[in-house]
Structures are given as structure tokens and as C-alpha cells.
Amino acid sequence: MANSPSLVALLGLLAVAGYQNRDRISEALKGVQGGTGGQAQGGLGGMLGGLGDLFNGKSSGGNVLTGGLNDLLDSFRGNGQKETADSWTTPGVPTQGLKAHDVEAAIGKDTLTQLAATTGISYDDLLQRLSSNIPDAVDRLTPEGRFPKTDDEARDSLLRTT
Incomplete structure (x- = not known):
């Protein structure tokens, strides 16, 4: 299954910093962007680093988070996990x-x-974090x-503390 850059970026965000560590998202993503691994992976590091800009309130060229969210849900729904994805x-x-195998x-x-x-996270740890x-x-x-209409709205939802 081919995945969009938006989906990969959202997954990177969730793997690197995770929802529960949202106060550190920006720093983690900037670290990924600065590493050479992103350059070797066809610019994926740049995409992840671009998410760091989103979390610093900088404008993006498109709706990376909202597009990634839709792609993520479609991936699970198209893989026989519609009920699970819909529950979210x-x-x-x-x-x-x-479970890791679901991801x-x-x-x-x-x-x-x-x-x-790209993230420097072991494969098994990545699966655990994402699951x-x-x-x-x-x-x-x-x-x-x-669903959020813009990346700004998505960012605010993820960073909301209550």
C-alpha cells in the first residue's frame, strides 16, 4: 500500500513525540530534521521537520496533519479495521x-x-509507540x-491540555 507524505509525517509525529509528550513535539521533530537520516530517506526528515514548524505556529503549505489523519483512518479502514478506526x-x-501487528x-x-x-527508533519500538x-x-x-478543517485546528487539538 502506497502511503502519502502527509500520513508518513503524521506517523513520524506520533512515533517521535507521541500524544502524551506533546509539549516536546517541536523539539523532537527539529532534531529529526537536522539529522542526516532524513536526507537519505528522500526528504522524509524535511517533512517531519516541517511538522515541527506546524507546532511552532508557522504556516504550512498545505494541510499535512488533516491530510495525514484522513489517510491514516483510510489505511485502517481499508485493512479490515473499520470498527476500530471508527471508534476513535x-x-x-x-x-x-x-496491537503492534494491527499497525x-x-x-x-x-x-x-x-x-x-528516519526517526532512529527501533522497528519494534516504533510499532509499540504507534499502537x-x-x-x-x-x-x-x-x-x-x-474533523479538523485546518492544520492550525489540528495542532490546537493535539496540544490542548484539557
Whole structure:
């Protein structure tokens, strides 16, 4: 399955800093951008670093977070995990968790291997981080089932402390 740059960037965000460490997202992403690994991975480091700009309130050229969110949900829904993905965005429905193999099946081993190399996180650790961070982050990004219309709105949802 081919993944969009927006999806890969969102996954990088969730893997590097995670929802629960949102106060450190910007610093972590700037570190990824500054490393040589991103250059070797076809500019993925630049995309992840661009997310750091989003979290510093700088304008982006498009809707990276919102596009990545839609792609992420489509990946899980298209992989037979529609009920699980829908639980993250449906008000009143308990948010279902993920297992590492669910993430691998929906995202694809090649994309995850590239992301692990770019972020410097081991493959197994990456799977663990994503399986624990994706449900909570998507739930936070879609308050009351409403999807963010802009990256600014998505950023505010992720960084909200209450």
C-alpha cells in the first residue's frame, strides 16, 4: 500500500513525540530534521521537520496533519479495521486500542521500516509507540466526531491540555 507524505509525517509525529509528550513535539521533530537520516530517506526528515514548524505556529503549505489523519483512518479502514478506526472518531463509543501487528498490517512494513530508520527508533519500538499513540491522538484530533478543517485546528487539538 502506497502511503502519502502527509500520513508518513503524521506517523513520524506520533512515533517521535507521541500524544502524551506533546509539549516536546517541536523539539523532537527539529532534531529529526537536522539529522542526516532524513536526507537519505528522500526528504522524509524535511517533512517531519516541517511538522515541527506546524507546532511552532508557522504556516504550512498545505494541510499535512488533516491530510495525514484522513489517510491514516483510510489505511485502517481499508485493512479490515473499520470498527476500530471508527471508534476513535465516534462520540460515545469507547476508543478501541491497537496491537503492534494491527499497525504493521494497516501501514505496511516498508513504510514503517523507512520511518524507523528516519526517526532512529527501533522497528519494534516504533510499532509499540504507534499502537499506543494512534488511538488517543485520533480521538483528540476529532473532538465530538468533528474533523479538523485546518492544520492550525489540528495542532490546537493535539496540544490542548484539557
